[in-house]
Amino acid sequence: MDRMKSQAAKNREVAKVLRRRGKDTAAKEMEDRADELEAGRVTDCTDAVSSLISWAFRP
Numbered sequence: 001m002d003r004m005k006s007q008a009a010k011n012r013e014v015a016k017v018l019r020r021r022g023k024d025t026a027a028k029e030m031e032d033r034a035d036e037l038e039a040g041r042v043t044d045c046t047d048a049v050s051s052l053i054s055w056a057f058r059p
Contacts, residue, residue: 004044008037 018027
């Protein structure tokens with residue numbers, strides 16, 4: 001869950017930069033994605049995928 005909160009914070013920072021550059025639509029998309037990450041509507045599968053890759057490439 002910490003990865004998702006961290007990514008949400010990064011998305012919000014990127015949204016600020018995009019707004020300064022006049023890219024309001026892209027900024028809104030980044031903010032919406034941050035909201036999804038913070039609300040838990042996104043499933044973090046990083047650990048599961050990492051485990052599968054490690055298993056697939058084991059000696």
